[in-house]
Amino acid sequence: MGLYKIPEDFKLSVVIPVYNEKRWITEVLRRVRMVPIPKEIILVDDLSTDGTREMLQQFADDNTKILYKETNQGKGAALRDGFKLCTGNVIIIQDADLEYDPDDYPSLLQPIIENKADVVFGSRFIGEKHRVLYFWHMVTNKILTVLSNMLTNLNLTDMETCYKVFKKEVLEGMDLKSNRFGFEPEFTAKIAKKKKPAWRVFEVPVSYDGRTYEQGKKIGLKDGFNALYCIVRYKFFN
Incomplete structure (x- = not known):
């Protein structure tokens, strides 16, 4: 890779929750597969209705697993189901819309492979290129991150990022x-x-090419309020 040596027994599990991404799914898979890192891909379709579901079977191979959910439950539920199929040493979450660039995998993995971190967050707010989009979306992200930091005693800049990378044992x-x-x-x-020992958390910059709502962006104001509820709930309750 030029930056570090990947261990011979290393395998990355790329978990991709999918919902109505017919426009993007072929390209995101092409880009993920091009990353020169040993990996498996787990696609979890959350009962898509736009034809995505019918497209997915063509992508199945020895390194690509496809799970078809029978009910639409959301990203978190899709990830839980996808994690159960992971056989890699390290797991990364990849959204299916290419807002996040798989070319960032090497820099995201480096702290883990060099045994400096157990969990890595990819931050959109610490230096890499990004598409300029919604001001209030950015403000909401930063407010939620600050509130999360206050209750977790972490100092993240982007808690809401899709790019969360972690050793499998973290789960x-x-x-x-x-x-x-x-x-x-x-x-x-x-x-x-x-605690005892605490997980070692790193943050690295990633690029970001955000979508507009016309292009299919799904997260909305309701999800912001739900995130606020979850920040408080999971600090004090399980």
Whole structure:
């Protein structure tokens, strides 16, 4: 890779929750497969209705697993189901809409492979290129991150990022419950609760090419309020 040596027994599990991404799914898979890192891909279709579901079978191969959910439950539920199929040493979450660039995988993985971190967050707010979009969406993200930091005692700049990378053992004993976008604050809160030893958390910059709502962006104001609820809930309750 030029930056570090990947161990011979290393395998990355790329978990991709999918819902109505017919426009993007072929390209995101092409880009993920091009990353020169040993990996498996787990696609979890959350009962798509736009033809995505019918497209997915063509992508199945020895390194690509496809799970078809029978009910639409949301991103968090899709991730829980996808995690159960992971056989890699390290797991990364990849959204299916290419807002996040798989070319960032090497820099995201480096702290883990060099044994400096157990969990890595990819931050959209610390230096890499990004598409300029909604001001209030950015403000909401930063407010939620600050509130999360206050209750977890972490100092993240982007708690809401899709790019969360972690050793598989991080999930052991972690009872994830959130079905929708509440996964982000729940995962963060439960990472922070681990003590003796605590999980080592790193943050690295990633690029970001955000979508407009016309292009299919799904997260909305309701999800912001739910994230706020989850920040408080998972600090004080399981």
